[in-house]
Amino acid sequence: MKKTGTSVAAAALIAVAALSYISSSGATASPTARAPAEVVLPITVDDFRLPDQNLHSHELRQLGDASAVVLITQANSCPVSRNSSASVKALQDEYSSKGVEIFMLNSTTIDKRDAIIAEAQAYGYNLPILLDVNQLVGEQLGVTRSAEVIVIDPKTWKIVYRGPIDDRVTYERQKAKADHTWAKDALDAQLAGKPVPVAKVEAVGCLVDFPERAKIATSKVTYVKNIAPMFEDKCVSCHEPGGIGPMPFTKFEEISPFAPMIREMIRTQRMPPWRADPSIGHFLGDRSLSAAQIKTLVHWIEAGAPRGAGADPLAAKTFVAPEWPLGKPDLVLDVPAFTIPANGIVDYQRPYIVNPLKEGKWLRASTIKVVNRQTVHHILTGYLAQVPGPGEVANESKWGVSLGGYAVGAESFVEPPDTGAYIPPGGAVGFQVHYTPFGQQVTEHSQIALYFYKDKPKFVMRNSVVLNANIVIPANTESSEQQAYIDVPKDMMLYGVFPHAHYRGASSQFFMVEPSGKRTLLVSLPHYDFNWQREYNFVQPVKVPAGSKLLAVYTYDNSVRNPANPDHNRVVPWGDQSFDEMLYTAFHYEWVGETSDKMEQYASFDKDLNQGRLFGMLDTKMNGKLDMSELTGPIGKQFAANFAKIDTDHDGFIEPNELAAAEAGMQKRRQQASQPATAAPAAAPAQPAAEKTGGGQ
Numbered sequence: 001m002k003k004t005g006t007s008v009a010a011a012a013l014i015a016v017a018a019l020s021y022i023s024s025s026g027a028t029a030s031p032t033a034r035a036p037a038e039v040v041l042p043i044t045v046d047d048f049r050l051p052d053q054n055l056h057s058h059e060l061r062q063l064g065d066a067s068a069v070v071l072i073t074q075a076n077s078c079p080v081s082r083n084s085s086a087s088v089k090a091l092q093d094e095y096s097s098k099g100v101e102i103f104m105l106n107s108t109t110i111d112k113r114d115a116i117i118a119e120a121q122a123y124g125y126n127l128p129i130l131l132d133v134n135q136l137v138g139e140q141l142g143v144t145r146s147a148e149v150i151v152i153d154p155k156t157w158k159i160v161y162r163g164p165i166d167d168r169v170t171y172e173r174q175k176a177k178a179d180h181t182w183a184k185d186a187l188d189a190q191l192a193g194k195p196v197p198v199a200k201v202e203a204v205g206c207l208v209d210f211p212e213r214a215k216i217a218t219s220k221v222t223y224v225k226n227i228a229p230m231f232e233d234k235c236v237s238c239h240e241p242g243g244i245g246p247m248p249f250t251k252f253e254e255i256s257p258f259a260p261m262i263r264e265m266i267r268t269q270r271m272p273p274w275r276a277d278p279s280i281g282h283f284l285g286d287r288s289l290s291a292a293q294i295k296t297l298v299h300w301i302e303a304g305a306p307r308g309a310g311a312d313p314l315a316a317k318t319f320v321a322p323e324w325p326l327g328k329p330d331l332v333l334d335v336p337a338f339t340i341p342a343n344g345i346v347d348y349q350r351p352y353i354v355n356p357l358k359e360g361k362w363l364r365a366s367t368i369k370v371v372n373r374q375t376v377h378h379i380l381t382g383y384l385a386q387v388p389g390p391g392e393v394a395n396e397s398k399w400g401v402s403l404g405g406y407a408v409g410a411e412s413f414v415e416p417p418d419t420g421a422y423i424p425p426g427g428a429v430g431f432q433v434h435y436t437p438f439g440q441q442v443t444e445h446s447q448i449a450l451y452f453y454k455d456k457p458k459f460v461m462r463n464s465v466v467l468n469a470n471i472v473i474p475a476n477t478e479s480s481e482q483q484a485y486i487d488v489p490k491d492m493m494l495y496g497v498f499p500h501a502h503y504r505g506a507s508s509q510f511f512m513v514e515p516s517g518k519r520t521l522l523v524s525l526p527h528y529d530f531n532w533q534r535e536y537n538f539v540q541p542v543k544v545p546a547g548s549k550l551l552a553v554y555t556y557d558n559s560v561r562n563p564a565n566p567d568h569n570r571v572v573p574w575g576d577q578s579f580d581e582m583l584y585t586a587f588h589y590e591w592v593g594e595t596s597d598k599m600e601q602y603a604s605f606d607k608d609l610n611q612g613r614l615f616g617m618l619d620t621k622m623n624g625k626l627d628m629s630e631l632t633g634p635i636g637k638q639f640a641a642n643f644a645k646i647d648t649d650h651d652g653f654i655e656p657n658e659l660a661a662a663e664a665g666m667q668k669r670r671q672q673a674s675q676p677a678t679a680a681p682a683a684a685p686a687q688p689a690a691e692k693t694g695g696g697q
């Protein structure tokens with residue numbers, strides 16, 4: 001086959017085919033006279049993922065089993081939007097129970113999330129409002145006005161109706177009753193499998209400004225000038241020979257054939273793999289694209305992905321993934337080799353090695369290198385003061401400081417300046433490794449590279465976790481919310497947060513709740529993604545005053561719509577394996593005032609911190625006392641059974657000191673029965689996980 005001299009034309013063709021745009025005159029019964037001339041109306045809706053006002057995200061193509069999907073464009077302060085709120089509510093009331101998914105879509109450039117929440121409260125919109133801050137969805141849909149209803153057939157992703165909800169409200173005019181109920185008629189027809197009677201009526205809401213839409217066709221953005229530097233910065237580190245991305249993106253000829261796929265990955269927020277909502281917090285090593293970059297990249301593709309004149313800036317460079325991204329290690333430890341069978345379930349492995357360090361070292365950074373990426377789900381590490389005895393494993397309940405952790409996309413940990421974690425000499429290094437079979441038997445030899453300080457650093461990094469081992473995720477439920485908190489006994493600087501759940505994790509939020517009740521959202525993952533887990537390290541560490549709570553809130557999608565869900569009919573408990581669930585947010589912190597020569601003094605604060613974990617799992621009302629209604633779940637029930645005995649002051653509540661006493665009693669009885677801690681799943685999980693973190697799971 002003749003090699004095309006330039007693949008610009010080819011890329012343009014692919015891009016145009018993928019976009020499936022057609023001009024407005026072809027798509028509609030009545031031309032959009034008042035809409036800007038360049039707006040084209042699509043026949044189908046391209047996939048997208050957007051967060052809503054509550055920072056839970058939604059992907060269009062996951063709604064394939066809905067009977068219809070309705071998007072209603074919304075803009076704050078628009079009288080037509082506001083006056084339609086009763087009709088929107090009526091539509092919801094009638095059709096939500098019939099499998100119709102109804103969303104609002106805010107594509108304005110000015111409405112911020114808080115203002116949208118306030119508007120929704122004031123006008124009674126009780127539905128998810130999708131935040132299209134980059135306007136990509138509104139642009140593709142050909143949106144020009146608010147209060148436009150777009151009815152989509154999920155079997156074909158075609159738009160079957162677009163226009164006003166009815167003819168009751170227009171700009172500056174209202175009727176008592178609608179003569180035409182276009183949206184309702186469209187939904188009735190769609191649900192009956194019949195053609196929609198009127199497919200297009202001109203929208204009457206407020207004009208929404210799309211400043212970039214008109215410029216796409218005449219854009220001067222080229223690969224050589226604008227796109228290549230963006231790829232070098234945000235994509236190549238994985239998409240290079242030896243990198244973890246499936247294909248290299250190191251020259252134009254490698255990138256342009258993937259233009260439509262890149263556009264889809266950006267619109268569905270799958271690439272680059274960075275899940276923190278950009279409106280919450282600033283993080284080190286942020287791999288996300290900025291809003292401007294997202295728009296530039298997608299518009300470049302929509303304009304045909306032109307190469308532009310001049311030499312290819314990427315082709316001139318060599319990109320090869322380095323063996324150790326942080327440079328030559330001071331010490332490399334081998335994780336004991338393990339042979340993973342081709343199929344089946346492999347229990348968590350908890351091997352250990354004898355600590356080779358003859359003197360204590362301060363850890364500055366670490367990286368874990370994995371050979372077979374498909375099979376290693378995660379690796380956690382922890383220092384063990386004593387080498388486990390014969391037949392014993394590296395039990396996490398005995399772990400001290402973390403030496404680092406691994407999950408895809410999160411291989412390295414680097415301490416802040418002059419801050420380290422102390423690894424004593426002697427003892428052992430324990431690992432917790434989760435291998436997942438992938439159809440081929442392999443033997444894995446992972447390694448961990450350690451980097452030490454020459455001189456003792458001034459500050460001490462510690463790690464802990466907020467977890468809830470008491471969770472029970474109901475079957476066939478699209479959004480089940482669960483939470484846990486931990487009380488902070490002393491002023492702390494919070495450095496990083498590593499959220500972790502399994503296949504049903506849908507979203508994750510981490511809050512600081514100050515003694516005054518003030519709640520600050522520190523990290524938000526609107527789309528929790530099992531495949532991409534990492535620690536989010538703050539650019540500015542967060543000061544957490546003593547008496548605050550660190551609160552982790554997760555939602556779980558245990559419905560058929562979650563493509564990762566192994567069994568939506570199962571009630572899912574806490575458990576190690578990915579088909580069970582976790583609510584587990586690890587974090588790194590420093591005690592304010594602690595320096596490396598005062599460590600012993602501060603160790604008791606760690607004890608206090610970890611002691612409160614169990615209480616924070618159960619206290620769902622967050623009022624510092626437990627009543628019977630909070631004692632559900634496998635752990636809660638154990639305490640419920642002995643409520644009267646535990647409630648020693650007989651005030652009808654279990655307070656933290658009463659719970660701690662009951663927990664200690666239980667532990668003592670277990671020890672007397674000489675059961676290993678791991679064999680007591682109910683009350684024990686608070687304990688084993690107490691000191692493991694640093695890498696999430």
Ligand code: HEC
Nearest residue numbers: 234235238239244245246258261262265271272273287409
């Ligand atoms: C942290 C590593 C990493 C970074 C950074 C990254 N990718 Fe990826 N990319 C991957 C991996 C791994 C996959 C395989 C699919 C998966 O695991 O989600 C992938 C898949 C893709 C695919 C889908 C390929 C296919 O056909 O299935 C596209 C397109 C893509 N990436 C584009 C990008 C772009 C564009 C950027 C930069 C803006 C980027 N990626 C940054 C790791 C990365």
